[in-house]
Amino acid sequence: xxxxxxxxxxDTERIYRHILRIEGAGNxxxxxxxxxxVSDYIHSEFANYGLRVNEQEFKVEGFDATFANVEGVVGEExxxxxxxxxxxxxxxxSPGANDNGSGVAVMLEGARILSQEANVHNLRFISFxxxxxxxxxELKTRNIAQNLGxxxxxxxxxxxxxxxxxxxxxxxxxxxxxxGKNPKEALAxxxxxxxxxxxxxxxxxxxxxxxxxxxxxxxxxxxxTALMGSGFWxxxxxxxxxxxxxxxxxxxxxxxxxxxxxxxxxxxxxPTMFQTHRVSDFAVGNFIAVxxxxxxxxxxxxxxxxxxxDPVDVPYACLEIPLSFEDIAQFGLxxxxxxxxxxxxxxxxxxxxxxxxxNFRYPFYHTQADTIDKLHFEFMTKxxxxxxxxxxxICTC
Numbered sequence: 001x002x003x004x005x006x007x008x009x010x011d012t013e014r015i016y017r018h019i020l021r022i023e024g025a026g027n028x029x030x031x032x033x034x035x036x037x038v039s040d041y042i043h044s045e046f047a048n049y050g051l052r053v054n055e056q057e058f059k060v061e062g063f064d065a066t067f068a069n070v071e072g073v074v075g076e077e078x079x080x081x082x083x084x085x086x087x088x089x090x091x092x093x094s095p096g097a098n099d100n101g102s103g104v105a106v107m108l109e110g111a112r113i114l115s116q117e118a119n120v121h122n123l124r125f126i127s128f129x130x131x132x133x134x135x136x137x138e139l140k141t142r143n144i145a146q147n148l149g150x151x152x153x154x155x156x157x158x159x160x161x162x163x164x165x166x167x168x169x170x171x172x173x174x175x176x177x178x179x180g181k182n183p184k185e186a187l188a189x190x191x192x193x194x195x196x197x198x199x200x201x202x203x204x205x206x207x208x209x210x211x212x213x214x215x216x217x218x219x220x221x222x223x224x225t226a227l228m229g230s231g232f233w234x235x236x237x238x239x240x241x242x243x244x245x246x247x248x249x250x251x252x253x254x255x256x257x258x259x260x261x262x263x264x265x266x267x268x269x270x271p272t273m274f275q276t277h278r279v280s281d282f283a284v285g286n287f288i289a290v291x292x293x294x295x296x297x298x299x300x301x302x303x304x305x306x307x308x309x310d311p312v313d314v315p316y317a318c319l320e321i322p323l324s325f326e327d328i329a330q331f332g333l334x335x336x337x338x339x340x341x342x343x344x345x346x347x348x349x350x351x352x353x354x355x356x357x358x359n360f361r362y363p364f365y366h367t368q369a370d371t372i373d374k375l376h377f378e379f380m381t382k383x384x385x386x387x388x389x390x391x392x393x394i395c396t397c
Contacts, residue, residue, distance in 0.1 A: 001117055003392045007311050007385040009113045012377050015384065018045075018105035019254075019372050022088070023095045028065060028135040029142075030092050035129065038088045038104075039070055042127050045108050046072030049115040051125070058232045062136040067129045069229045072111055075121035075395070080243035082394050083124050084110055084387060086250045087131035087229065087340055090370075092155075097372045098362060100131070102254030106384040113388055119396045122245070128229030128340050137212065137225060144208050148201050162202060165194060169206070178267050180332040183221060184213040218329040222342045230340035234347050245394060246299040247351035249341040252358045252365075253383050254375035257285045264360050266335040269319075277308055278315035285361035287315035288354060288383055291336060294322050296350040303352060306389035307382075314382035324348075335360075354383065 026035035039055075046053045051072030058067055070088075075081070086103035090096030104127055111125045145151040150162055157163040169190045176186035191198070191206045198206070216224050223231020237244060257263070263285035265271070271282040279287045288307070292300040300320050307316045321328060321336065325345040328336055336353075337345075344351035356379075359365040364374055 003389055004309075004311055006113060006117060006392060007388050009116075010109060010381055010384050010388065012381045014112070015105045015109050015380055016372075016377055018108050019097055019101040019375070022101050022104060023097045023372055024090075025093055025095060026088065026090050027092050027132075028063075028067070028089065028130065029139055032065065035089055039068055039127075039129065042070045042088060042104065042108065046070070046111060046125065049112050051111060051115055052077075056233060056236070058229075060130070060134060060136055060228060063139070065135070067229065069129060069233055070127045072115075072125040074115055074123040079122045080245050081122045081124045082245045082391055083126055083247040084250065084391060085126045085128060085230070085247060085340055087128045089129050089132050089229075091132050091366045093368050094366055094370045095368070095372075097370050098254045098356070098375060099252045099358065099365060099370060100250075101372075102252060102356075102375060102380055103250035106250050106253060106380055106387065109384050110388050110391065114391055114395075117392070117396070120392065121395055123391055123395045126233065128227075128233065130228035131226065131230065131340055133226050134224065134228055140212060141209060144212075145205060148205050150201060150205055165197060165202065169194060174334070175267070177334040178332040180218070180330060182213075182218050183216050183225065184210050187213060218332075219326055219346065222337065222346060226338075227340055227343055231343045234343040234349070237349075238347055244344070244349045246296070247341060247344050247349060248299075248303065248387055248390065249339055249344075249351060249353050250383070250387065251339040251341075251353055251355045252362065253288065253354060253356050254377075254380050255285075255356045255362045255364075256287075256376045256379050257361065260284060262361060263357065266333075266360060268333065271317075274317040274319050275304070276315075276317050277304065278313070279317050282317070285357070287317050288379075288386075289357050290316050290318040291341075291353040291355070292318075292320050292351070293328065293345045294320075294324060295345070295348055296320070296352055299350045299352055302393060303354070303386060303390045306393065307386045309389065312382055312385045312389060314379070314386055354387070
């Protein structure tokens with residue numbers, strides 16, 4: 001089967017049905033059963049496609065549960081592999097249709113099609129868990145707030161005033177992180193900026209959080225505060241000397257908008273930094289973003305070249321950052337590290353974040369409104385085709 005015929009097998013209806021099936025808040029604290037249900041669904045789909053399925057189990061210190069990354073493998077596990085990855089957990093109360101049901105669905109459809117091609121080898125599909133947060137730290141944060149009376153039983157702030165101030169604090173903390181502060185320093189700087197507005201209880205709450213983040217650095221946080229599943233996978237890969245050709249990280253890829261000013265860029269970035277295809281206006285969110293570090297140049301070129309072929313033709317903006325993971329972190333480019341590619345970058349493994357840019361475009365990011373009716377399935381189909389074509393070029397012999 002040639003590449004063109006292969007990508008024409010992508011079934012938009014299947015992508016839709018995957019998201020319809022897995023949509024729902026899958027959170028280790030509030031709805032662990034849904035998290036397990038989605039894991040089981042991914043496992044069963046991989047098995048149905050004839051892949052060798054593995055569940056890589058791990059524990060989080062201080063949290064009484066076992067978690068699992070779900071893998072489906074094509075070819076010999078001893079060989080160097082291309083990885084196509086997603087994450088299947090959600091934040092609290094969010095149905096997660098886009099974040100990251102879209103990534104899981106496209107990964108599954110890619111697995112279905114590529115598993116049918118006899119000439120494809122050395123390909124691994126992984127859906128990571130605990131991308132969003134460390135459940136131990138999340139639960140501790142909630143308990144501190146409730147014990148101080150700042151939140152009620154559903155962890156909502158008890159007053160509008162506290163809600164408003166904590167929302168301001170999130171923005172100030174993000175700016176401090178962008179300036180190169182570590183998590184503890186960023187939180188302390190944000191607290192000091194609001195010091196004359198915060199009451200004693202709010203100050204005590206934030207100081208306890210600062211103590212909780214003590215010792216976590218700009219380079220150590222992946223695998224400590226978030227990205228737990230991918231962090232564990234990479235640690236094991238390094239420990240066992242596993243070779244990885246590259247990683248396509250499908251992260252929140254389902255939303256587009258033709259509305260003016262629907263797209264913004266992270267602080268410190270401008271359109272001139274990107275290579276583009278069919279992007280005429282960076283203020284319009286109708287393209288896929290492809291982000292790679294200095295070790296990922298060839299992988300980015302391969303993926304972007306497949307975006308241009310006639311059966312795909314998806315608009316993209318590609319940012320090839322000529323920096324290492326450590327430099328990206330130290331320069332405060334935190335927004336470029338907020339997904340499962342970051343632990344791979346830290347291990348010098350080529351990896352791309354393929355994304356609709358999440359909160360820089362998607363108004364329903366991390367909310368209860370992240371539902372299937374918001375998504376653009378033709379767009380996801382094209383991203384799926386580009387991913388399959390890239391894998392075909394790299395993994396056929």
